Amino acid sequence: MKRMPSLAPVLVLALAFWAFAAFCAAPSLWSGCVLFLALYVAPAFLTRLLDLFRPLNEGAFEVDSAAAFAWETARRLQAFYDALPFLEAILRLIPGAYSVWLRLWGSRIGFGVAWPIELSVADRSLLQIGNRVVVGQRTCLSGHKLTVRDGRPLMVVRRVDVRDRAILEPGVILEAGAHVAKGAIVPSGTVVAMSETFEAHREPVKAPF
Secondary structure (H helix, E strand, O other), X not given: OOOHHHHHHHHHHHHHHHHHHHHHHOOOHHHHHHHHHHHHHHHHHHHHHHHHHOOOOOEEEEOOXXXXXXXXXXXXXXXXXXXXXXXXXXXXXXXXXXXXXXXXXXXXXXXXXEOOXXXXXXXXOOEEEOOOOEEOOOEXXXXXXXXXEOOEEEEEEOOEEEOOOOEEOOOOEEOOOOEEOOOOEEOOOOEEOOOOEEOOOOOOOOOOO
8 A cells, every 4th residue: 555656657658558558559639539538638537536535634643654655655656757857848838728637636727827837846635726827937836845843753644725816926935834014016036935935015126237
């Protein structure tokens, strides 16, 4: 059972190769749909199915706990897209497609979100993005963070929360539990740390030269 997380990306890769081989052997609308489902739907479906039996709850827990097992398995099901980032980039070329795909994973995404082509999302089921949010290039969104408490390693899992009409300028990093207030403009390169709130009135720190 403990080896299941490490087998998750192998399962996704095998399914994708099988669907691709079937499409190449007999190109058709049917085999094309199967390839699409294998590439984009199957990993998300498996993650939601896993959540029925091992729910991925927000909080802080030890790295060898059942909660950590659920997170690690879900994270490894997403490793396929980390290895082949162009698959997600294709979705971001189609208006609204990427938001729909993130909802399929379990994220809460509003309408009119502007996604960049270059984007790093570590936990596709742990986003809460409001309406009319603008996300800059090379933004990094992570719903997890490894920390140490009383000498014990803990995994913190919390949704990244960005409210309506916020703007994330290029290179922004939002860690687990980061909250960006409604209408806030987060300057380029800013790190909103774990469980930190970035208010709309916050001013960027200016360089001394």
